[in-house]
Amino acid sequence: xxxxxxxxxxxxxxxxxxxxxxxxxxxxxxxPQLPVSLVHAGDIHTAVWQLILxxxxxxxxxxxxxxxxxxxxxxxxxxxxx
Amino acid sequence: MGRPMDELTEQFGIEARELVxxxxxxxxxxxxxxxxxxxxxxxxRSIHTLKGSVALFEFGPMEAILHRCExxxxxxxxxxxxxxxxxxDAVVVIVEWTEQCVEEIAATGAPSAQTxxxxxQLQGALAFSPGVLSEGLDANEPTPRWARDLLSKHSSLxxxxxxxxxxxxxHAECFFSGDDPLKTVSQVPGIAYLRxxxxxMPEPETPYDPFRCNLVIEVLSTASLSELQxxxxxxxxxxxxxxxLAEPAVTNSRASTHSxxxxxxxxxxxxxxxxxxxxxxxGELIAAKNRLRSAAALFPPLSxxxxxxxxxxxxxxxxDRLVGSLYAAVTRTRMIPxxxxxxxxxxxxxxxxxRLGKAVDLVMEGETIEADRxxxxxxYEPLVHLIRNAIDHGIEAxxxxxxxxxxERGLIQLRAMRLGEQLRIELRDDGRGMSPQTxxxxxxxxxxxTNEGLDGLSDDAVLQFVFLPGFxxxxxxxxxxxxxxxxxxxxxxxxxxxxxxxxSSTPEKGTIFGLxxxxxxxxxxxxxxxxxxxxxxxxxxxxxxxxxxxxxxVTPVRAGEAFVLRQQTIPLLELSQxxxxxxxxxxxxLTVLAVSLGGEPVGVAVDRIVDRSDALMRPLTGLLxxxxxIVGSTLMxxxxxxxxxxxxxLMT
Numbered sequence: 027x028x029x030x031x032x033x034x035x036x037x038x039x040x041x042x043x044x045x046x047x048x049x050x051x052x053x054x055x056x057x058p059q060l061p062v063s064l065v066h067a068g069d070i071h072t073a074v075w076q077l078i079l080x081x082x083x084x085x086x087x088x089x090x091x092x093x094x095x096x097x098x099x100x101x102x103x104x105x106x107x108x
Numbered sequence: 109m110g111r112p113m114d115e116l117t118e119q120f121g122i123e124a125r126e127l128v129x130x131x132x133x134x135x136x137x138x139x140x141x142x143x144x145x146x147x148x149x150x151x152x153r154s155i156h157t158l159k160g161s162v163a164l165f166e167f168g169p170m171e172a173i174l175h176r177c178e179x180x181x182x183x184x185x186x187x188x189x190x191x192x193x194x195x196x197d198a199v200v201v202i203v204e205w206t207e208q209c210v211e212e213i214a215a216t217g218a219p220s221a222q223t224x225x226x227x228x229q230l231q232g233a234l235a236f237s238p239g240v241l242s243e244g245l246d247a248n249e250p251t252p253r254w255a256r257d258l259l260s261k262h263s264s265l266x267x268x269x270x271x272x273x274x275x276x277x278x279h280a281e282c283f284f285s286g287d288d289p290l291k292t293v294s295q296v297p298g299i300a301y302l303r304x305x306x307x308x309m310p311e312p313e314t315p316y317d318p319f320r321c322n323l324v325i326e327v328l329s330t331a332s333l334s335e336l337q338x339x340x341x342x343x344x345x346x347x348x349x350x351x352x353l354a355e356p357a358v359t360n361s362r363a364s365t366h367s368x369x370x371x372x373x374x375x376x377x378x379x380x381x382x383x384x385x386x387x388x389x390x391g392e393l394i395a396a397k398n399r400l401r402s403a404a405a406l407f408p409p410l411s412x413x414x415x416x417x418x419x420x421x422x423x424x425x426x427x428d429r430l431v432g433s434l435y436a437a438v439t440r441t442r443m444i445p446x447x448x449x450x451x452x453x454x455x456x457x458x459x460x461x462x463r464l465g466k467a468v469d470l471v472m473e474g475e476t477i478e479a480d481r482x483x484x485x486x487x488y489e490p491l492v493h494l495i496r497n498a499i500d501h502g503i504e505a506x507x508x509x510x511x512x513x514x515x516e517r518g519l520i521q522l523r524a525m526r527l528g529e530q531l532r533i534e535l536r537d538d539g540r541g542m543s544p545q546t547x548x549x550x551x552x553x554x555x556x557x558t559n560e561g562l563d564g565l566s567d568d569a570v571l572q573f574v575f576l577p578g579f580x581x582x583x584x585x586x587x588x589x590x591x592x593x594x595x596x597x598x599x600x601x602x603x604x605x606x607x608x609x610x611x612s613s614t615p616e617k618g619t620i621f622g623l624x625x626x627x628x629x630x631x632x633x634x635x636x637x638x639x640x641x642x643x644x645x646x647x648x649x650x651x652x653x654x655x656x657x658x659x660x661x662v663t664p665v666r667a668g669e670a671f672v673l674r675q676q677t678i679p680l681l682e683l684s685q686x687x688x689x690x691x692x693x694x695x696x697x698l699t700v701l702a703v704s705l706g707g708e709p710v711g712v713a714v715d716r717i718v719d720r721s722d723a724l725m726r727p728l729t730g731l732l733x734x735x736x737x738i739v740g741s742t743l744m745x746x747x748x749x750x751x752x753x754x755x756x757x758l759m760t
Contacts (some may be wrong), residue, residue, distance in 0.1 A: 047318035
């Protein structure tokens with residue numbers, strides 16, 4: 027995975043493995059105001075989803091995974107999804 | 109204290125009886141084949157649905173006890189309890205107790221305090237270790253709070269579809285094992301609802317560890333239990349699967365308590381009262397149709413195609429045809445399979461045999477043959493009596509059987525056959541049979557006959573003594589049978605249903621009872637006769653012929669009378685005497701009905717023959733049911749109700 031700090035969002039790119047959780051955590055701590063963009067994300071590991079769930083950031087877009095779109099994003103619906 | 113019976117309670121009673129019966133059937137099938145998973149599932153569903161139905165009411169500990177039983181069955185389904193005699197006995201006790209409760213609810217609206225108080229003690233038999241929770245099935249709490257809560261979050265699930273609720277709590281270190289819990293869950297087919305939440309909220313002061321899993325994933329799936337078990341097979345310790353069955357039917361009926369007709373899949377449950385009303389109305393229509401013909405007879409005979417009488421008769425013929433079709437259709441709606449009565453017998457045989465310490469198998473055939481509801485239901489009591497007798501007095505103890513080279517287990521065969529418009533139920537046992545010598549001796553000692561009376565009687569004829577009141581072949585009164593209710597009651601019940609009972613027996617080989625009954629209370633052709641100013645109906649098939657006999661031709665024979673018909677001397681009886689009516693002065697010429705008694709011709713004198721007509725004969729019910737000598741009643745064309753006589757019964 028690549029984490030890109032675009033200035034307006036923390037963007038997840040490609041498949042997100044378990045090891046990316048640590049990198050995302052660092053980014054979240056570094057940019058406490060930015061939303062997380064899933065527009066360019068592929069499969070996302072549970073460790074990363076757990077962080078997205080607990081950080082309570084606003085979310086942007088949808089990842090490529092149909093399962094995530096249909097079942098996981100609705101569980102985060104209290105979050106602002108742009 | 110009973111509560112007022114409302115329609116919901118009444119509906120509960122009907123459905124609960126069926127569920128109890130199903131549970132018993134599954135238990136008996138499991139006893140035969142403990143590996144029959146289908147029967148275990150059926151048993152579980154019966155108990156589950158019963159529990160759900162009971163939950164709509166306040167029947168004390170019933171719900172909790174059924175819940176406990178359901179848990180027990182859940183554990184058995186998960187393979188944690190062996191399906192053995194201990195299992196069967198434990199569940200049978202609960203189902204029997206439930207049956208008792210249901211019967212009391214059906215009678216008074218609530219189970220009695222005494223019955224309810226027995227319930228909690230019965231649960232002791234349903235002991236199992238929590239260690240049986242295998243394959244992720246939670247036996248202690250088959251429908252735990254989390255699963256119910258999950259279901260409540262997703263109300264659009266079809267109520268007629270079972271769903272699996274899965275709760276996956278991954279180990280905190282699971283990421284190090286290479287697990288990706290959400291990826292695993294994504295393989296679950298038929299996801300209806302999913303939610304993910306943190307097991308513990310992170311503490312602000314503690315640094316977040318991104319490699320420790322702190323999630324709980326809950327899923328509702330319409331896939332099968334086995335499919336989910338396969339997906340989670342590598343992590344059974346982290347997953348709990350609960351099957352949530354479709355809502356019990358009674359819950360649906362609550363929504364329609366104003367209707368006692370519940371339909372499902374093209375089959376309607378119609379109250380018996382409504383069917384009876386249809387039958388009664390059809391009977392009245394038959395009577396009205398008969399009046400039409402009587403009315404036509406009042407007109408002088410006219411010739412020609414335009415004659416009003418001819419039109420009337422043509423209309424009568426048309427109505428006759430339509431009424432016949434209507435009657436056939438109405439009759440069909442009352443037909444139910446004889447299996448509805450037969451299904452109660454495996455349990456009876458099991459219990460009776462167990463109480464007597466005997467091993468008896470029951471083989472049933474022809475359960476799908478249909479007969480009128482009243483016939484099917486009323487043949488139960490006579491069959492119970494015969495089956496108990498067969499096990500108690502017919503089938504020998506195992507040791508005794510092996511000595512005479514018989515299989516150790518006794519065999520009872522119950523077979524239904526349809527012979528034209530008749531239903532024949534045959535009950536065979538392979539027991540010791542009946543000894544004509546013993547019956548002769550018993551008949552003499554009971555004062556039922558004399559040595560002269562027995563002279564010349566064939567063994568078959570001697571067997572018929574067992575149907576006389578006061579006759580018993582049993583050596584002693586047992587707990588099971590021989591309580592003074594004899595085979596005479598079986599015969600009178602069959603007779604009241606318009607049937608008869610036949611008996612043949614071979615010493616050491618066994619006994620066969622044949623119960624012959626009408627398939628339905630068909631339109632009977634009756635001869636209406638008058639005697640002592642009263643009119644009675646006699647089924648025409650019982651009358652061989654009617655003859656006029658000169659009073660002079662009647663000769664006294666011993667204590668009775670006789671006359672000669674075609675060179676044969678025939679005993680003559682007065683119907684007024686048989687009915688204990690005041691005797692009318694004898695005319696010069698007697699009207700005599702030739703009938704048969706035990707195959708021998710007998711003449712029965714009546715005052716006059718009034719009519720021959722079609723009539724819908726109904727068996728007597730209530731206080732009149734089982735009245736000796738009367739098989740039923742019928743409505744005549746002029747609106748009178750006429751009793752229909754069992755002419756053979758009157759003469760014995």
